[in-house]
Amino acid sequence: MSLPVLALLQAADPQLPPLHFWPWLIFSLIKLLVVFTLYMVAAALLTLAERKISAWIQDRHGPNRVGPGGLMQPLADGLKNFVKEETFPKFSNKALFLIAPMLAFMPALITWAVIPFGSPLPTRWGRVDLVLADIPVGFLYILAISSLGVYGIVLAGWSSNNKYALLGGLRSSAQMISYEIAMGMATIPVVMLAGNVTLGAIVMTQAHQGWNIVTLTLAFFIFMVAAFAETNRVPFDLPEAEAELVAGYHSEYSAMKFSFFFIAEYANMVTASALMTTLFLGGWDIPFTLWDNLPPFSVLKTLLTLVAFLGKLSFFLFLYMWIRWTLPRFRYDQLMSLGWKVMLPMALAYIVIIAAAILGLDALGVPRDWRFALSMFALNIVVVFIVFGWLDRGRIVSPASSRISAGELARLRTMAHRSTLTPRETGD
């Protein structure tokens, strides 16, 4: 079934042996150091990019005083946060209060361990895979680690001993649990197509039979929305909704500890973008050619695939910011009903459809290449057309400026009226 893909994967082996222990250790350390440094620099620069893009969208200049064009602004911000006063609320749980920012940041960082970011690099000592650890359960590892991101936020909310922070933490945990399920379900079609859970195999499959955004469009859509919710970004930034909760879970944090939550948010964005790139946009694959996926590997191929990967990554990062400065925030009940009543059933139904399609196409003897991708694409156009047509009836998300029907208004009024009454008043 997926034999050609496996053949592609194994084709790398004979001429370039994998590394022995010591070169492997040294190259791993180098990769760790480089990825970590670039990751931190990227997170810092993204704070600047966010402000510049928001300024561009709102037709102003943005930060432009520190360094050329405001380029040193993240450095100035960092310095400011270092010298600010560290505050501890009087009745907070000190240990958990301190650990929470670290816990918010760590999952985003360690998820990077399994993301492949370039074609293998040939060296004198053997083949260096451009991934920190291509573990056999790669994809499940990502799901497992991303499910831990909620701890930092929940503990921050609880240990602050502040009702707004607690509400922010509770909202966040409810939100992340809800959308994690949709996210996991949206990735099952990806695994079904690849026939394997390692990310290397998923990238190779996409290189061979078309990117998953073409073959699994709806899964990509669900995953993207869930990823936005998981990273607590607008329109899903309910845990820190300023209008209702001061600053949510990090209300009581100051100086570098607050800064850490800030870095964690951007780190999470980078990781989520990398995931979308790897699972749906072919990872480091250069489109329309198999040249970059087949041996012999060279430094040029590695560099070009790196550029391809970073390009796709940047696109998603820009999308994050674009959406943040375009859309308003959801109401909490909208958020929950979108997660449980729309995304989850949609993802489940899509799994069944895709499984049936894969079985059918294999039974018809459609080879796993562009013909397969085209058939899947045709199916997806139909599915996406139906789903988006159904979604866009103003039922689930009605824009803030839309006219509201009299019946809907009456319904909302009774809803608000009922929720303000205590059980005693309702005669219960």
Add this chain to the structure above:
Amino acid sequence: MESYPLFYTFHFYLFGIIAVASAILFVTRKSPVSAAMWLVSTMFSLAALYVMLDAPFIGVIQVLVYAGAIMVVFLFVIMLLNLGQPSEIADVRSGGWRLVAGLVGLALLAEIFALTRAHSVPGLAIPRGTAAEAINSMGAVGMVAGPLFTTYLLPFEVTSVLLLAAVVGAVMIGKQRRAADAR
């Protein structure tokens, strides 16, 4: 993993000690939130030990299900009911119960020592490296999924019916509450 014995031994003891220490801290903490966090730490060390036993799938599922889902829900409930303050849930059980608990603990410890001395049943042990071989040939998930969906399909499906029953029950309880509120 076993090709680097020192590496293996070091990490076995590292995660073993972390697991045992976290477990002890878990049962001795007064604050439920701290206790829950130590339990998460224990789960993590167990996951690491599973990975070292060539069972990465079980290790990852341990983190995904226990640390990532069940403990988050525990924390959620603890916070929602505001049980965070230590005084509210201080252990009220008497000395007799503590004695029983201590005896059970001693018995379990004795069992562990007996197990380390015992000869293993030959049928139970698989040759070294079998699991690693299987992962190489059919992937970490295929190794578990193969038997699960062929040999043990009926028990698997029965388990899923059990879970479905639990879900239906939870929904029913939620609906009843809602109906009572509306009245």
